[in-house]
Amino acid sequence: MIRDAVADVVVSPSDLILPLFISDAEDDVPVASLPGVEQLCVRSALRTMHDLSSSGLKQFMLFGVTVADKKDSIGSYAADPDAPVNRTMAAARDGGLDVLLYADLCFCEYTDHGHCGVLGGDSATVDNDRTLERLAITAKVQADRGADVIAPSGMMDGQVAAVRAALDGARHGDVAILSYAVKYASAFYGPFREAGGCRIASGDRSGYQMDHRRRDEWRAEISADIAEGADMVMVKPAAGYLDVLRGVKGAATVPVAAYHVSGEYAMLHAAAERGWIDFDAALLEVTHAIKRAGADQIVTYAAPRLLGLL
Numbered sequence: 001m002i003r004d005a006v007a008d009v010v011v012s013p014s015d016l017i018l019p020l021f022i023s024d025a026e027d028d029v030p031v032a033s034l035p036g037v038e039q040l041c042v043r044s045a046l047r048t049m050h051d052l053s054s055s056g057l058k059q060f061m062l063f064g065v066t067v068a069d070k071k072d073s074i075g076s077y078a079a080d081p082d083a084p085v086n087r088t089m090a091a092a093r094d095g096g097l098d099v100l101l102y103a104d105l106c107f108c109e110y111t112d113h114g115h116c117g118v119l120g121g122d123s124a125t126v127d128n129d130r131t132l133e134r135l136a137i138t139a140k141v142q143a144d145r146g147a148d149v150i151a152p153s154g155m156m157d158g159q160v161a162a163v164r165a166a167l168d169g170a171r172h173g174d175v176a177i178l179s180y181a182v183k184y185a186s187a188f189y190g191p192f193r194e195a196g197g198c199r200i201a202s203g204d205r206s207g208y209q210m211d212h213r214r215r216d217e218w219r220a221e222i223s224a225d226i227a228e229g230a231d232m233v234m235v236k237p238a239a240g241y242l243d244v245l246r247g248v249k250g251a252a253t254v255p256v257a258a259y260h261v262s263g264e265y266a267m268l269h270a271a272a273e274r275g276w277i278d279f280d281a282a283l284l285e286v287t288h289a290i291k292r293a294g295a296d297q298i299v300t301y302a303a304p305r306l307l308g309l310l
């Protein structure tokens with residue numbers, strides 16, 4: 001009891017954000033590499049949010065899953081008001097669900113080449129500025145459909161300013177921006193790419209994501225994003241970057257989120273399945289470590305499980 005009394009790192013349900021993958025399909029499809037995670041149809045996504053919100057988990061980060069024939073080179077389906085994420089948000093608003101909705105804003109789930117933006121003339125690298133135009137168009141649709149927070153995750157330079165201008169110009173000044181300011185090119189995103197149906201056809205994301213061998217690069221990333229109007233900044237991945245998270249928390253003038261990413265979550269399951277670790281104990285330990293390092297909000301696939309453990 002005295003241990004509980006002096007424990008000063010506390011994770012509560014209001015700290016957690018659950019990612020949901022939403023598709024146009026009629027049924028839900030389990031994601032093999034992410035136990036407990038499914039690609040949800042719109043109906044199931046709404047039911048999931050309804051059920052979890054009554055247990056105190058009220059924040060959801062929505063990712064789209066796109067069938068191949070709706071993908072194109074610029075990811076235009078992301079801006080379709082009837083695409084699954086946009087449809088889900090509108091229905092959640094119509095139904096009066098008591099939830100905070102973060103719309104992921106990126107194109108890798110919507111492009112046929114799998115990159116996070118529009119490709120340039122060489123068809124190999126992303127054209128930053130043409131991508132900003134698509135981000136602005138898409139953010140406006142997401143806000144029109146009911147997003148509370150827009151979460152640009154593609155690491156384009158100037159993305160926060162472009163999204164802020166688009167939102168303000170469309171009378172969405174009250175819609176916030178969670179910027180993935182500090183996002184490393186990581187091997188730990190593997191299962192996400194199965195969940196989001198977004199394998200890269202060729203190349204990698206090192207042109208726009210950060211290099212884990214650079215200790216202080218995050219400083220430039222967060223100051224640029226905060227200057228452009230970010231209301232919250234994200235560090236991603238989380239568990240392997242606790243030093244960075246701590247630095248960001250000390251330097252940022254806005255709240256800080258951390259994303260315990262798909263590979264980090266999947267590893268806990270894989271080891272627990274073999275009987276090598278205790279899943280719940282390891283989950284609590286790493287989640288508290290992320291909080292201890294400075295996260296105000298934690299994006300985690302384990303949010304429903306944590307509700308029963310905290």
Ligand code: PBG
Nearest residue numbers: 106153154188189192261262263
């Ligand atoms: C895409 C995006 C990725 C993740 C979140 N948004 C994948 C990537 O950048 O390749 C990964 C999240 C996870 O692994 O859980 N912009």
